[in-house]
Each structure stands twice: as C-alpha cells, then as structure tokens.
Amino acid sequence: MTLHNLGFPRIGRRRELKFALEQYWRGEITQAQLLTQAAQLRRTHWQWQADAGIELLPVGDFAYYDQVLTLSATLGALPARHLQGEVTLDTLFRVARGRAPTGKPAAAAEMTKYFNTNYHYLVPELSAGQTFSICWQQLFDEVQEAQALGHQVKPVLLGPVTFLHLAKTVGEPFDKLTLLPQLLQAYQQLLARFAALGVTWVQLDEPALALELNSAWQQAYVQAYDTLQTAQVKLLLASYYGSVAHHQSLISALPVAGLHLDLVTAPAQLPLFANALQPGQVLSAGVINGRNVWAAELDQLAQTLAPYARQLGERLWLAPSCSLLHTPVDLDVETELAESLKSRLAFARQKLTELQELQLLLQTPDCAKAQEITLRCIRRREQQAAAADVAVTARLAGLSEQDFQRHNVFAKRQPLQQARLQLPLLPTTTIGSFPQTAVIRQLRNRWRGGELSHEEYTRQLQQITKDTIERQLKLGLDVLVHGEAERNDMVEYFGEQLTGIGFTRYGWVQSYGSRCVKPPLIYGDVSRPQPMTLEWAEYAQSLTDKPVKGMLTGPVTILHWSFVREDVPRETIAYQLGLAIRDEVADLQQAGISIIQIDEPAFREGLPLKQCDWAEYLRWAVAAFRLSASVARDDTQIHTHMCYSEFNDTIEAIAAMDADVITIETSRSHMELLDVFEAFAYPNEIGPGVYDIHSPNIPSEEEMVALMTLAAKRIPLGQLWVNPDCGLKTRRWEEVEPALQHMVSAARELRRRLG
Numbered sequence: 001m002t003l004h005n006l007g008f009p010r011i012g013r014r015r016e017l018k019f020a021l022e023q024y025w026r027g028e029i030t031q032a033q034l035l036t037q038a039a040q041l042r043r044t045h046w047q048w049q050a051d052a053g054i055e056l057l058p059v060g061d062f063a064y065y066d067q068v069l070t071l072s073a074t075l076g077a078l079p080a081r082h083l084q085g086e087v088t089l090d091t092l093f094r095v096a097r098g099r100a101p102t103g104k105p106a107a108a109a110e111m112t113k114y115f116n117t118n119y120h121y122l123v124p125e126l127s128a129g130q131t132f133s134i135c136w137q138q139l140f141d142e143v144q145e146a147q148a149l150g151h152q153v154k155p156v157l158l159g160p161v162t163f164l165h166l167a168k169t170v171g172e173p174f175d176k177l178t179l180l181p182q183l184l185q186a187y188q189q190l191l192a193r194f195a196a197l198g199v200t201w202v203q204l205d206e207p208a209l210a211l212e213l214n215s216a217w218q219q220a221y222v223q224a225y226d227t228l229q230t231a232q233v234k235l236l237l238a239s240y241y242g243s244v245a246h247h248q249s250l251i252s253a254l255p256v257a258g259l260h261l262d263l264v265t266a267p268a269q270l271p272l273f274a275n276a277l278q279p280g281q282v283l284s285a286g287v288i289n290g291r292n293v294w295a296a297e298l299d300q301l302a303q304t305l306a307p308y309a310r311q312l313g314e315r316l317w318l319a320p321s322c323s324l325l326h327t328p329v330d331l332d333v334e335t336e337l338a339e340s341l342k343s344r345l346a347f348a349r350q351k352l353t354e355l356q357e358l359q360l361l362l363q364t365p366d367c368a369k370a371q372e373i374t375l376r377c378i379r380r381r382e383q384q385a386a387a388a389d390v391a392v393t394a395r396l397a398g399l400s401e402q403d404f405q406r407h408n409v410f411a412k413r414q415p416l417q418q419a420r421l422q423l424p425l426l427p428t429t430t431i432g433s434f435p436q437t438a439v440i441r442q443l444r445n446r447w448r449g450g451e452l453s454h455e456e457y458t459r460q461l462q463q464i465t466k467d468t469i470e471r472q473l474k475l476g477l478d479v480l481v482h483g484e485a486e487r488n489d490m491v492e493y494f495g496e497q498l499t500g501i502g503f504t505r506y507g508w509v510q511s512y513g514s515r516c517v518k519p520p521l522i523y524g525d526v527s528r529p530q531p532m533t534l535e536w537a538e539y540a541q542s543l544t545d546k547p548v549k550g551m552l553t554g555p556v557t558i559l560h561w562s563f564v565r566e567d568v569p570r571e572t573i574a575y576q577l578g579l580a581i582r583d584e585v586a587d588l589q590q591a592g593i594s595i596i597q598i599d600e601p602a603f604r605e606g607l608p609l610k611q612c613d614w615a616e617y618l619r620w621a622v623a624a625f626r627l628s629a630s631v632a633r634d635d636t637q638i639h640t641h642m643c644y645s646e647f648n649d650t651i652e653a654i655a656a657m658d659a660d661v662i663t664i665e666t667s668r669s670h671m672e673l674l675d676v677f678e679a680f681a682y683p684n685e686i687g688p689g690v691y692d693i694h695s696p697n698i699p700s701e702e703e704m705v706a707l708m709t710l711a712a713k714r715i716p717l718g719q720l721w722v723n724p725d726c727g728l729k730t731r732r733w734e735e736v737e738p739a740l741q742h743m744v745s746a747a748r749e750l751r752r753r754l755g
C-alpha cells in the first residue's frame with residue numbers, strides 16, 4: 001500500500017518563503033540568497049514527508065509565486081509584454097507583479113481563485129496560433145535536487161486539459177481547444193524529460209473534471225490521454241475538490257496507470273471507480289482532508305477502506321484528498337494552543353502521520369499501536385460531543401419561519417425608514433473602513449504587545465474615530481461610518497469575540513504569491529457572550545446627528561473565511577453565526593442605531609463547483625443572512641455589501657436576502673455588470689460603486705456622474721445610492737478625501753440634473 005502526497009505547502013512553517021520573497025523584491029537579499037532559502041525549505045519539506053513514510057514525494061508543488069505560473073513558464077506560454085530574451089526568475093515575478101523588462105509598469109497577469117479554494121493562481125494568457133516549447137527548467141532541476149537527496153519522486157503538474165481550461169484567450173477570439181494538439185506535444189516533451197531523469201510516476205492534476213463539462217471538453221480528455229499514453233512514464237490522473245462521478249465512464253476508460261480521487265468531498269465515488277478499475281490500474285484514495293485542519297477519523301476510514309484494501313492489495317494507494325497547499329504547515333509550533341483544541345487538529349505535517357497511521361490500521365489492525373489509535377479517535381469524538389453547547393442547539397431547534405423574515409415587506413419598510421432617516425435623493429455613504437494608517441497599526445501592535453494599556457488604546461482609537469466622523473461631516477456625506485479603526489480584519493474581529501471560534505499563532509495558508517491568511521477555526525457551537533461592536537457604534541453615533549451605520553460581518557462570510565468543523569453541517573454553523581450576528585443587530589437597534597450593515601463579501605465564493613448544487617447552497621446561505629437581519633424593526637435600515645457584481649446567475653437569491661440596501665462593485669466594469677438589472681427588476685435599494693478603491697486614481701466628479709447616469713438608466717432613481725466600491729482601509733487619506741469630495745459633488749449634481 002503506497003503512501004503518496006499530492007503537494008506540500010511551500011511557504012514554510014514560519015512563512016520563511018514569504019519573508020525571503022519580500023526581501024528579495026525590496027532588494028534586501030540577492031537572488032542567490034532567495035534560491036538558497038527556497039532549496040532549504042524544499043529539503044526540509046521532503047525530509048518531513050520521507051520521515052512520515054511517504055514513498056513518492058511530490059516535486060512541482062514548490063513555486064516561487066504560483067505553480068500555474070511556473071507551468072506557463074515551463075511551457076513557454078508567458079505574456080510577451082513581460083518577456084525579453086530568456087525566461088528567468090525575474091521574468092516570473094514580472095508577470096505576477098506587473099512590470100515590463102524595462103522596469104516600467106506592464107499589467108500583471110490576471111489573478112483569480114483556483115476552483116473553489118482560497119488560493120489564487122495567475123491566469124495563463126493564450127493567443128491564437130500559440131506555440132509551446134520548454135522554456136523553464138525549474139521542474140527538472142527540482143527532480144534532480146530531490147533525487148540527489150536520495151528521494152524517490154513523483155512530479156506533480158497540472159494536466160493539459162485543466163491548464164487550457166484555466167487559461168484565457170487574448171487577441172482575436174478563438175476556441176482554446178484548437179491549441180490542444182500543440183500543447184500535447186509540449187507535454188510529451190515534458191514527460192520524456194522526466195523519463196530520462198529516471199522518474200516512473202508523473203501525476204497530472206485535472207481538477208476541471210469536477211466541473212460540468214460539455215462534450216467538446218470531455219472529448220479533449222480522451223484526446224489528451226490517448227496521446228500521452230505513449231510516454232515512458234506511468235501517469236496518475238488526479239481529480240479533487242469535488243465529485244467526478246458524473247464523468248465516471250469517461251474517466252474509467254482513459255489509458256492511465258492510476259486514478260486519484262478526492263474521497264473527502266465525495267466519498268461515494270469510491271465503489272463507483274473501484275469497480276471500474278482497469279487491470280493493473282492503481283486507485284489512489286484521497287482520504288485525509290487537504291482542505292481542512294481537523295484530525296481525521298482514522299478508525300472509521302480504516303473500516304471503509306478495509307474491503308478495498310483486500311480487493312486491490314498493492315493497487316490501493318493512500319493520500320490526502322488534494323495538495324496540502326491549503327492547510328497550515330505544522331501544528332508542533334502552536335505551543336500556546338489549548339490542548340483540548342490542539343488534540344483535534346492536524347496540519348500538513350500531522351496529516352502525513354495520519355496517512356501512516358491509517359496504513360497501520362489497515363495492515364495490522366490488531367497490533368497495540370492500532371488499538372491505541374482507534375481509542376484516541378473514539379475518545380476525541382466523545383470529548384467533542386460532551387463539549388456541545390446545548391443552549392445553542394436548543395435555540396436553533398426552536399427557530400421558526402418568522403425568525404427568517406422581516407415584519408413587513410420592503411415596500412412597507414421603505415417609507416418608514418425614509419420618515420426616520422430623512423435622506424436626500426441619491427444618498428451618499430461609504431462601505432465602512434477608512435484608511436488604516438501606520439499610526440493605527442502601531443497602536444494595535446503596542447497594545448497587543450502589552451506596551452499600551454487597554455484604556456489608552458481605546459482612548460486613542462476614539463480620537464481616530466472622532467477625526468473620521470469629523471472628516472465625513474466636512475465632506476458632507478449623508479450616511480456616516482465609524483471607520484473600523486479598531487478592526488484588524490473583518491472576520492478575525494468578530495471571531496475573537498465569539499464562543500466556539502479559536503485562533504492559531506502560525507496557522508498561515510498561502511493565498512497568493514507571498515500573501516498568506518490565517519483563518520479562524522470554528523471548532524464548537526458558536527454564540528455571542530456579549531456585544532461586540534456596540535460601544536464603538538454608540539460612541540460614533542454620539543458625535544453626530546447624522547446616521548452612523550453599525551457595521552457587522554455576515555454569517556456566510558465568517559463561515560467561508562474560516563476553517564469550519566465537519567461534525568455538523570455547514571448550514572447549521574451558518575445559522576449559529578446568523579443568530580450571533582442577530583443578537584448584535586438587536587443590541588445596536590436597541591441603542592438607537594438606525595442603519596446596520598451586514599457585510600457579505602464572501603457570499604459568492606461559497607457557490608459550489610457544479611451549478612446543479614447552487615440552489616441548495618443559496619437556500620441556506622440566504623436563510624442565514626436573513627436570520628441575522630430579521631430582528632430589525634421596519635424602520636431600521638439593513639444594508640449589505642458585496643465586493644463584486646457578477647449577479648447574472650444569482651440575482652434572485654441576492655434579492656431574496658431582502659437587505660434594504662445593497663452596495664456593490666461596478667466602477668471597474670463601467671456599470672456593464674448592471675445589465676442584469678435590465679431583465680430583473682431589483683426590488684430594494686442599491687449602491688453601485690462609483691469609486692474604484694483598488695486603484696490609487698482619484699476619480700473626477702464627471703466620471704462618477706457619468707457612471708451614475710448609466711446606472712439610472714437601469715434602476716429607478718429613488719432606489720439608488722452613491723458610494724465607493726469597497727472599504728477604504730488600504731487607501732491613504734490624501735486619495736480618499738478628494739475622491740469622496742468629488743463623489744459628494746457628483747451626487748449633488750445628479751440631484752440637480754435628474755431629481
């Protein structure tokens with residue numbers, strides 16, 4: 001029973017790669033120093049894997065920026081604007097970070113989310129008549145590097161069909177699939193190079209198989225693997241992130257030496273594929289979750305796998321469900337974590353040990369060590385069950401339809417809100433945060449480090465909040481915000497105050513390039529022991545007669561940006577979070593706050609890979625939001641915010657959230673994204689962002705007037721708000737103030753022209 005791994009996080013358990021990269025980009029270390037640091041990390045990571053009994057070590061999982069970018073470079077498919085002579089490491093960085101060889105800015109390659117993960121890859125750009133040839137040797141160098149260290153390796157790279165699927169076309173529009181034959185030739189060369197290095201197995205990742213594919217793309221798989229079967233290496237075709245059962249007959253017929261399945265997201269695939277294996281074909285069971293941090297139920301897994309182990313013998317391999325890229329590196333460095341939580345966790349390194357233990361459970365189920373493992377799993381589940389918060393469960397069980405509904409429909413609420421708020425036509429507001437200045441960051445660091453007392457920290461933040469309110473009053477905005485100076489991160493701030501949510505010290509996961517996130521851990525039943533934002537909201541509101549929005553993060557966003565327990569359905573946790581936020585809404589309302597914004601920037605991210613699963617997700621996600629908002633009285637105005645506006649396929653669900661006002665991103669697309677509102681009459685109020693906060697540019701009054709005029713063609717004037725795209729925390733006051741000045745005068749001009 002071979003143990004193998006699909007990929008190990010490269011960032012380092014202390015984020016060594018991140019720091020080395022950033023130092024290199026700032027010119028503080030040489031390229032040789034960066035390369036040495038990277039080689040050291042690879043060496044350590046391979047050694048850890050070998051020590052855990054992993055027989056085929058992944059190579060190709062390491063990348064200086066992104067593994068898809070490395071592959072584009074390998075295939076000679078980098079954008080021309082970043083090229084000059086031979087491809088070097090700096091070429092890769094130019095593509096990723098937006099520089100031309102001359103040092104002048106040249107648009108970076110587009111970056112987007114990798115399937116349904118929080119990892120972002122650089123989108124390959126392909127043009128009609130594109131050719132491919134091997135232009136970057138990193139993969140081969142790393143194979144030799146691992147071999148020199150005495151390891152047996154398995155190169156891991158994206159398969160040709162998924163590579164094409166992820167790419168975008170540039171220039172003349174054309175069908176990407178026409179490039180497949182050319183691309184396959186390059187893959188053949190790649191595989192031949194691996195064979196020449198003495199490699200036996202190569203893993204080709206084809207996560208696109210988890211999508212719903214039309215027949216042309218299905219056919220592409222047949223063509224691709226027919227062509228590649230002549231290679232002198234054995235191919236392991238890997239799918240993950242979702243079930244591929246809908247393509248079972250296609251996949252089972254492909255001439256590959258092995259199949260890897262993600263049996264964590266889709267355990268039901270196992271019998272389906274096991275029964276259709278070709279003679280001699282290997283089945284790699286991805287049973288250890290590569291996307292989450294919880295310890296595996298090894299005893300239960302062993303039970304499920306035992307019949308297959310008997311049936312397949314040597315042909316059953318064990319692996320994580322997908323690359324461990326999406327998990328933190330090493331639990332051992334978490335010395336401050338409560339043992340009750342720590343014992344429930346497994347990070348990348350621990351997951352490898354789990355594989356080894358699973359192997360032991362399957363091979364020698366009666367040995368003392370196996371019994372100890374089983375006992376450990378049973379105890380852990382018992383402890384977990386005992387830790388349940390019955391009050392939370394009971395409250396959830398007692399929910400009724402009514403709890404998910406505002407008292408009256410929007411048409412009745414709107415006049416009541418208007419009577420209370422007295423807002424002008426086209427009211428102006430912002431999304432919540434104002435510049436997080438160096439002063440604010442220093443204050444927070446000194447407070448966290450114990451240098452600054454809580455009282456002093458609060459006093460200084462109040463001063464900043466007061467200044468933020470005064471600036472907004474001076475600008476003449478209609479609905480104000482307190483500025484979120486006290487928040488480091490919109491999920492962490494709430495997570496730290498909720499019961500059932502924990503934090504690690506080093507639980508970093510790569511998001512893109514050198515950027516990492518440290519998601520909270522939702523480990524237990526969630527509740528809100530006391531108000532979380534009330535004091536700040538009350539303080540800010542005490543400074544002005546204009547409405548100041550109470551600012552909350554929504555349940556769906558907290559859920560998506562956390563590592564979430566798996567012993568209860570996500571829907572249940574969404575409702576627990578919904579109730580916690582609902583309690584906060586109730587308190588804010590009670591304190592006289594008239595507008596409350598519940599941000600849901602991650603709402604769309606949660607959409608499942610397959611469209612056929614969307615309705616089910618949207619059902620509970622909408623319900624969780626409504627649960628959080630429905631305690632609001634008719635005259636309390638509920639806002640929500642989403643940082644995108646691709647609503648074509650979800651607009652009905654967005655409308656069903658029934659927020660009184662939604663603010664969205666639209667300025668970058670010149671309101672094109674509002675086309676959806678031509679076909680669908682959005683019932684409530686909406687603020688299509690007119691100020692692109694992602695850019696340092698200061699938009700002029702005219703630009704914003706033009707954008708709003710476009711919006712007014714599709715949405716009735718009385719429903720429109722004027723606001724930026726997103727929060728302003730990453731901008732500087734010198735940019736924000738003039739931009740908002742223009743925005744306020746644009747609104748005034750529009751009222752004159754259209755009102």
Ligand code: GLN
Pocket residue numbers: 431432433484490551599601641642643726727728729
């Ligand atoms: N209220 C948050 C802010 O203004 C919203 C952030 C977001 O949309 N991601 O920063």
Ligand code: ZN
Pocket residue numbers: 431601641642643725726727
């Ligand atoms: Zn946003």
